[in-house]
Amino acid sequence: MRWRRPGGADQARVLAVLDDWWGALGGEAGSRQRALLLPRLFFQHFADTSLLGEATDGRLTAFLIGFRSAAQPDAAYIHFVGVDPALRRRGVAAGLYRWFFAQAAAGGARRVDAITSPGNATSVAFHTAIGFRIIPGRRTVDGVDVQVDYDGPGLHRIAFTRPLTPADTARASES
Ligand SMILES: CC(C)(COP(=O)(O)OP(=O)(O)OC[C@H]1O[C@@H](n2cnc3c(N)ncnc32)[C@H](O)[C@@H]1OP(=O)(O)O)[C@@H](O)C(=O)NCCC(=O)NCCS
Incomplete structure (x- = not known):
């Protein structure tokens, strides 16, 4: 696998895999929401803190x-x-998160935040496994605290945060 910073032209390639990679989570509404979360500006203006992997044949990984x-x-x-x-x-x-943590620590950040949708159990398992804690919410869905109406009416989210540790900072100074 090769790694590189994304560019504007990568947006369409990423959008094309979302439904497959997310297993059509949330049906048509979930699909629409996901596509709207990735406008081209992210690929243009946040490229230095983002990363994209490709197989040797160029396929997005x-x-x-x-x-x-x-x-x-x-x-x-x-x-x-x-x-x-x-x-x-x-x-x-x-590995992608470790890279991001090192970049963020090098840039002076002390914590990393993220959110995910209720029902995305894989995302919850992944984030908690790598040291994120779930921020307490007013409601639970499937036993997990959610932030009610976080992104608008009915758009509840699970909010995560993880402090950057001395190990993240050490990795930053190595790179
Ligand atoms: C969530 C996602 C990015 C994880 O990617 P991944 O490369 O498989 O994750 P990793 O192999 O680095 O997993 C690290 C640890 O997280 C936990 N984890 C990851 N996937 C898990 C799963 N399906 N069930 C339980 N734990 C899981 C495990 O503890 C794992 O360590 P282990 O394999 O040694 O047990 C991937 O499943 C994915 O792309 N899902 C669809 C998109 C999505 O939901 N993105 C997140 C919200 S934006």
């Missing part, structure tokens, strides 16, 4: 879209991550 908070210098944010279903449980996403 994984991506991470993240950025440093403009308003909160101590925070960085992972907006979207996906791994080809054929390559799961091999540490690909964990």
